[in-house]
Amino acid sequence: MIQISPFVTDCRQILEGIFVLSFRSAEIARNAAPGQFVNIRCGDGCLPLLRRPFSISRIEDDSIELLFSVVGKGTSLLSQKRPGEPLDVLGPLGMPFKIHGPYETAILVGGGLGAAPFPFLTDVLLRENKKVLTVVGARSVKQLTVRHLLNVQLATDDGSQGFRGTVIDLLKTIVPNDGSNSTKIFGCGPTKMLSALSEFARVRGMECELSLEGDMACGMGLCQGCPVERSDGKKKYSLVCVEGPTFNSKDIILR
Numbered sequence: 114m115i116q117i118s119p120f121v122t123d124c125r126q127i128l129e130g131i132f133v134l135s136f137r138s139a140e141i142a143r144n145a146a147p148g149q150f151v152n153i154r155c156g157d158g159c160l161p162l163l164r165r166p167f168s169i170s171r172i173e174d175d176s177i178e179l180l181f182s183v184v185g186k187g188t189s190l191l192s193q194k195r196p197g198e199p200l201d202v203l204g205p206l207g208m209p210f211k212i213h214g215p216y217e218t219a220i221l222v223g224g225g226l227g228a229a230p231f232p233f234l235t236d237v238l239l240r241e242n243k244k245v246l247t248v249v250g251a252r253s254v255k256q257l258t259v260r261h262l263l264n265v266q267l268a269t270d271d272g273s274q275g276f277r278g279t280v281i282d283l284l285k286t287i288v289p290n291d292g293s294n295s296t297k298i299f300g301c302g303p304t305k306m307l308s309a310l311s312e313f314a315r316v317r318g319m320e321c322e323l324s325l326e327g328d329m330a331c332g333m334g335l336c337q338g339c340p341v342e343r344s345d346g347k348k349k350y351s352l353v354c355v356e357g358p359t360f361n362s363k364d365i366i367l368r
């Protein structure tokens with residue numbers, strides 16, 4: 114993990130309230146793996162005090178791309194960054210998705226901006242000769258972004274685009290009831306969706322890895338502020354920032 118002060122190379126709105134921000138860092142590009150995140154100081158002053166975590170969405174040469182939605186003070190300040198402005202970035206942080214394994218097809222399941230890490234994940238899966246299918250859901254077409262995603266099927270709660278219903282409902286129409294050990298699921302999105310996805314995989318006996326996006330404070334294992342309950346009985350909790358944000362769905366309990 115390194116701390117760098119790169120300059121913003123691009124920051125633009127691609128959908129209402131949804132932004133893409135890029136900066137250059139050869140070190141992060143060289144060392145990062147899909148599922149890892151960066152922790153960014155969003156403001157120039159002391160507020161917000163804490164850094165904010167963002168998945169590494171895409172890497173092209175030494176350009177790092179983040180995809181984020183504005184939900185509060187930090188993301189609002191970040192959305193106002195202009196090319197040439199300096200950033201304060203820590204990363205790459207956290208444990209990446211486990212790409213290797215005997216499966217042939219990866220199904221990437223994203224809820225809203227949960228699809229943020231998928232472009233980077235897709236690139237690496239293709240390099241490993243895996244087939245990629247992507248299923249993305251959102252409340253409506255206004256929150257749907259499919260930039261740099263492959264073989265995408267869409268679900269919207271209001272039916273404004275694609276399947277009407279949740280991503281899990283859509284997934285049930287795609288994946289047979291008995292599942293398959295030639296397929297692995299990668300999920301990222303709101304906790305409720307990940308909990309349903311975990312159950313979906315459990316019932317079908319499918320491999321499933323989840324990336325959690327819960328609140329974080331320090332982002333590096335110091336404050337103990339990001340626990341997730343474990344299911345294996347070896348210990349009660351894992352810290353999402355250092356032992357995650359990616360976990361095998363069998364290892365954690367989402368409430």
Ligand SMILES: Cc1cc2nc3c(=O)[nH]c(=O)nc-3n(C[C@H](O)[C@H](O)[C@H](O)COP(=O)(O)OP(=O)(O)OC[C@H]3O[C@@H](n4cnc5c(N)ncnc54)[C@H](O)[C@@H]3O)c2cc1C
Pocket residue numbers: 150161165166167168169180181182183184185186187188189226229230325326327328329358
């Ligand atoms: C590992 C990790 C990766 C992430 N990757 C991305 C990403 O790629 N793109 C992206 O848009 N967001 C991502 N997030 C979420 C992002 O970090 C938060 O949206 C951001 O910290 C909010 O900061 P803020 O100051 O704008 O909002 P705050 O003022 O901190 O919060 C505003 C509102 O949003 C809620 N909120 C804050 N953080 C979260 C969260 N993590 N999940 C659900 N609700 C939250 C708060 O409870 C509050 O209601 C990620 C989070 C984690 C832990």
Ligand code: FES
Pocket residue numbers: 329330331332333334335336337338339352353354355
């Ligand atoms: S955010 Fe501080 S320990 Fe995880």
